[in-house]
Amino acid sequence: DGGITQSPKYLFRKEGQNVTLSCEQNLNHDAMYWYRQDPGQGLRLIYYSQIVNDFQKGDIAEGYSVSREKKESFPLTVTSAQKNPTAFYLCASSWGAGGEKLFFGSGTQLSVL
């Protein structure tokens, strides 16, 4: 089955710790994205990547980092510089980067201990 797999489903972070959220897709999509959802808020774009070895900051990139070494994978690291990391994180992919239909993973809930 083709799709996007995010892991883990739940993640806890201690103060000062970096954590990495995994996102893998087997849809052969070129573009991948990371969004953050807070309660009562819409989805806000953290980072996106149109092709391998290239990525761009979204609207709220501070405190986050990404890599795109393989077409299938787009991990997100939440660094200790992100002071309010508790949120629901969503990874998505699309054929191109023209703002067309996105396919989303099932999300990772990150909480701070």
Added chain:
Amino acid sequence: DQQVKQNSPSLSVQEGRISILNCDYTNSMFDYFLWYKKYPAEGPTFLISISSIKDKNEDGRFTVFLNKSAKHLSLHIVPSQPGDSAVYFCAASGGNSGGSNYKLTFGKGTLLTVNP
């Protein structure tokens, strides 16, 4: 600066009746609009979209209407079913300003509850 606005946080309708979810936008460069449906603790799933060259798009029980002059779109679900209960996000993309046509801008969502 919220470019996509869903002013109703929640909506409750009876099963079998019509659900109308509204969305307003401010960026006149947007030329493609989408609706996503989201259940708790899951990722959003694509529902229906419309290009700015159209004013209506229909897919089964779901119809999206676009009024470009008013910068307004709406999603109609008829008849509504209990399984439609979810959060609905409106999203928009388009324009070449700053390369912004690459991404979607989402509204805050509307929680639809369909009562049996």
